[in-house]
Amino acid sequence: MTWQATVLTLFPGMFPGPLGTALAGRAMERGLWSLEARDIRDASTDRNRRVDDTPFGGGAGMVLRPDVVDAACAAAIPEGDARPLVFLTPRGAPLRQSLVRDLASGPGAVLLCGRYEGVDQRVVEARGMIEVSIGDYVLSGGELAAMVLLDACVRLLPGVMGAAESAEEESFSENLLEYPHYTRPAEWQGLRVPDVLLSGHHAEVARWRRAQSEAVTHERRPDLLTSKQRRDPAPRAPLH
Numbered sequence: 001m002t003w004q005a006t007v008l009t010l011f012p013g014m015f016p017g018p019l020g021t022a023l024a025g026r027a028m029e030r031g032l033w034s035l036e037a038r039d040i041r042d043a044s045t046d047r048n049r050r051v052d053d054t055p056f057g058g059g060a061g062m063v064l065r066p067d068v069v070d071a072a073c074a075a076a077i078p079e080g081d082a083r084p085l086v087f088l089t090p091r092g093a094p095l096r097q098s099l100v101r102d103l104a105s106g107p108g109a110v111l112l113c114g115r116y117e118g119v120d121q122r123v124v125e126a127r128g129m130i131e132v133s134i135g136d137y138v139l140s141g142g143e144l145a146a147m148v149l150l151d152a153c154v155r156l157l158p159g160v161m162g163a164a165e166s167a168e169e170e171s172f173s174e175n176l177l178e179y180p181h182y183t184r185p186a187e188w189q190g191l192r193v194p195d196v197l198l199s200g201h202h203a204e205v206a207r208w209r210r211a212q213s214e215a216v217t218h219e220r221r222p223d224l225l226t227s228k229q230r231r232d233p234a235p236r237a238p239l240h
């Protein structure tokens with residue numbers, strides 16, 4: 001019933017952070033999801049609470065030890081827990097809305113946040129972790145990436161978004177970017193809202209928005225289009 005998120009991190013104080021406010025925060029208060037941030041360091045058996053060591057083969061930085069990460073997972077995941085284990089790392093597969101939908105429709109997720117140079121790959125494989133990146137840039141740790149992933153999941157949970165903010169025709173529901181939006185005033189600093197939007201012709205508005213979506217996707221994200229869509233560009237108005 002409650003979608004359960006567990007985050008394994010060396011910086012549990014970063015949570016809930018922004019997830020405690022706005023849409024996600026209200027959904028948490030309403031019991032639609034829960035968040036537990038656990039300190040990986042608590043799983044260390046070292047008397048100095050060490051969690052990392054130098055990389056075999058040499059190189060800069062430190063690597064999280066597999067025994068410590070495995071013990072952190074064991075302590076966080078009850079017997080029979082079916083939640084997928086996601087490791088946030090810049091070498092992961094790019095996060096897509098399809099994975100977000102899959103995670104949101106399940107019981108929750110356990111998220112491992114990397115720090116230092118990385119995590120010993122043996123525990124990543126032994127625990128069957130799904131390695132995920134949120135984009136082609138490097139963050140100082142997986143915590144912000146975990147928050148991004150959780151925000152994307154939580155907004156899809158039943159009851160979180162009102163009808164007004166319904167996810168039906170948003171970006172990526174059809175592999176297209178969104179059309180541009182306008183509100184009052186109809187003229188602002190000499191700039192007019194496109195006439196079709198003031199016309200009251202619902203079918204024409206829908207066609208215009210579709211053409212805008214296709215145009216902006218061709219322009220900015222041709223990788224989202226099928227090869228057929230790329231070959232047959234729809235007739236389109238100028239980009240807004």
Ligand code: 6GU
Pocket residue numbers: 087088089090092114132133134135136137138139140141142145146
């Ligand atoms: Cl998941 N982690 C880090 N450290 N950097 C990233 C990332 C993840 N995704 C993009 N950059």
